[in-house]
Amino acid sequence: xxxxxxxxxxxxxxxxxxxxxxxxxxxxxxxxxxxxxxxxxxxxxxxxxxxxxxxxxxxxxxxxxxxxxxxxxxxxxxxxxxxxxxxxxxxxxxxxxxxxxxxxxxxxxxxxxxxxxxxxxxxxxxxxxxxxxxxxxxxxxxxxxxxxxxxxxxxxxxxxxxxxxxxxxxxxxxxxxxxxxxxxxxxxxxxxxxxxxxxxxxxxxxxxxxxxxxxxxxxxxxxxxxxxxxxxxxxxxxxxxxxxxxxxxxxxxxxxxxxxxxxxxxxxxxxxxxxxxxxxxxxxxxxxxxxxxxxxxxxxxxxxxxxxxxxxxxxxxxxxxxxxxxxxxxxxxxxxxxxxxxxxxxxxxxxxxx
Numbered sequence: 024x025x026x027x028x029x030x031x032x033x034x035x036x037x038x039x040x041x042x043x044x045x046x047x048x049x050x051x052x053x054x055x056x057x058x059x060x061x062x063x064x065x066x067x068x069x070x071x072x073x074x075x076x077x078x079x080x081x082x083x084x085x086x087x088x089x090x091x092x093x094x095x096x097x098x099x100x101x102x103x104x105x106x107x108x109x110x111x112x113x114x115x116x117x118x119x120x121x122x123x124x125x126x127x128x129x130x131x132x133x134x135x136x137x138x139x140x141x142x143x144x145x146x147x148x149x150x151x152x153x154x155x156x157x158x159x160x161x162x163x164x165x166x167x168x169x170x171x172x173x174x175x176x177x178x179x180x181x182x183x184x185x186x187x188x189x190x191x192x193x194x195x196x197x198x199x200x201x202x203x204x205x206x207x208x209x210x211x212x213x214x215x216x217x218x219x220x221x222x223x224x225x226x227x228x229x230x231x232x233x234x235x236x237x238x239x240x241x242x243x244x245x246x247x248x249x250x251x252x253x254x255x256x257x258x259x260x261x262x263x264x265x266x267x268x269x270x271x272x273x274x275x276x277x278x279x280x281x282x283x284x285x286x287x288x289x290x291x292x293x294x295x296x297x298x299x300x301x302x303x304x305x306x307x308x309x310x311x312x313x314x315x316x317x318x319x320x321x322x323x324x325x326x327x328x329x330x331x332x333x334x335x336x337x338x339x340x341x342x343x344x345x346x347x348x349x350x351x352x353x354x355x356x357x358x359x360x361x362x363x364x365x366x367x368x369x370x371x372x373x374x375x376x377x
Contacts, residue, residue, distance in 0.1 A: 051321035052316070056330035059107070062199060063337045067104040068096060069208055070341055071078065098235065106242060106351075107235035107340040108333035110299050111309075113291040115332025116325055118306020119314075120253045120284050123260040128314075128368055132306040135192065135285065136200025137173045141296040142227055144169025144205040146210045149223050162226070163241070163297035170293035173199055174285065185271060186278060192285075199340035229302040229354025231340055237281050238298040245294030252287035254278060257321035264319060302336070302354045304361020311368060 073095050076338075082088040083096045095366055112120065117132035132138070142242060144165035147153045154161035177199050179190035207227070214220045253260075259280045262270040295302070309332045314324060336353070339360075344351045 045318050045320060045323065048321075049317045049327060052313070052327050053323075053330060056334060060330050060334040060337070063341070064108065065106050067107075067337055067341050068100045070345055071095070071100055072344075074094055100368075102236045102239050103234050104337055104340065105236075105239045106231050106298055107336045109239065109242050109246050110231075110295040110302065110327040111297050111305055111332035111334070111336025113242075113250055113332070114302065114305040114336070115328040116250045116253050117288045117291040119310035119324060119328045120256075120260065120288060121306065121322065122175045122310055122314075123264050123319075124281060124284050125193065126264060126266075128311055129307070129365065131243050131304070131347050132288055133200070133303070135174065135177050135196030135288075136198075136203060137170045137177075137196075137289050137292050138296060138301055138303075139200040139203040139207070140173025140176075141166040141170040141206045141293055142301050143210070144172075145226060145296070145300070146207050146223050148225065150210050150214050150219055158239075160237075163238070166297040167245070169203075169292040170296065171289055173203060174289045178285075187281070189198040189281075220286065225352065226300045227354075228352030229300040229357070230343075230350070231299055232350060234298055242294045242298045245297075246291050249287040249290035249294065251289075253284060254325045256284060256287075257325050260284075261319070300352075300354060302357055304357045304364070304373035305332060305336060307368075308361055 069075070069077065073092075075095065079088060079092050080096060083093050088096070092216060114132055118130070120129040120132050121127055121132055124130075144167075145162045147169075148155075148162040148165040152161070156164040157164045177192065177195045178187065180195040180199065181187050183191070211220060211223055214223065259270070259275050262273050262275050263277070263280065271277060310324070310328055313327045313331055317323060317327060336357075339353050339356050343351045343356055346356075
């Protein structure tokens with residue numbers, strides 16, 4: 024676990040007092056984040072390339088807006104913000120689980136290379152039309168399928184007759200992720216159509232510009248299952264952070280729990296990448312910040328990550344739409360923000376053992 028300044032409780036009363044303080048702090052954070060998240064969601068409806076006045080937006084909500092304004096608000100801006108919220112929440116919770124599972128504050132949802140696998144699948148669909156049977160959703164389906172194929176490959180490589188050690192999972196994930204990253208670059212090299220290549224590159228940068236309500240419904244169902252699974256395993260995650268031996272002694276089935284968490288992580292990453300492309304560092308930044316603020320109890324931290332991740336990515340999407348004369352890919356913004364944060368964590372935690 025992270026080193027903490029909290030003094031060691033000397034009695035049950037002290038422990039109860041500390042627990043109550045953490046619970047109160049977490050509840051306060053949840054309420055504040057929920058209020059800000061809904062405020063940002065409504066703010067995102069007011070910003071965009073189409074110059075709509077507040078009165079025009081209110082008219083749409085009242086059912087009196089013209090067709091064009093109604094379409095912009097209800098079919099472009101609202102589903103876009105909703106998809107950003109789902110992806111942000113999912114990546115934040117997945118990052119929280121990976122940091123707990125691997126006992127490493129630098130872990131992220133893509134630590135096993137599944138994001139690279141999903142990106143490879145999406146590029147296959149874009150470049151060569153593989154998965155065209157799924158029509159408009161061929162890119163999303165291929166990204167999701169290849170995400171799970173990557174997870175299976177990583178497990179196949181890391182599993183020995185003695186089990187599946189964490190260190191081998193990390194090494195296998197790094198190798199497989201690098202392989203699929205190279206394959207994605209090779210696909211881009213093979214493509215000679217400038218428009219197709221532009222689509223591949225832009226998709227890899229991450230964006231919500233193509234999201235609609237169907238994307239939201241599909242991603243909500245897939246990501247929701249993964250998030251719910253991780254939240255239900257919050258007690259096991261708390262025990263695993265104490266160390267595998269202590270967790271086993273307290274009745275945690277480590278291999279089974281690890282497998283369930285990793286499948287849930289793949290569900291989340293697959294569901295997110297399939298609609299938004301590759302967006303990095305969300306699962307690194309959010310869990311780390313709020314673990315520092317409210318403590319490492321995943322029962323509370325999970326709910327906070329859902330709200331904070333949604334709030335963060337909706338805010339980044341607003342910035343992406345308004346930072347320049349053209350939309351900036353949101354993955355670029357999160358990388359520019361996340362890379363310095365990654366270095367900060369690495370420097371701060373270099374002498375600590377989690």
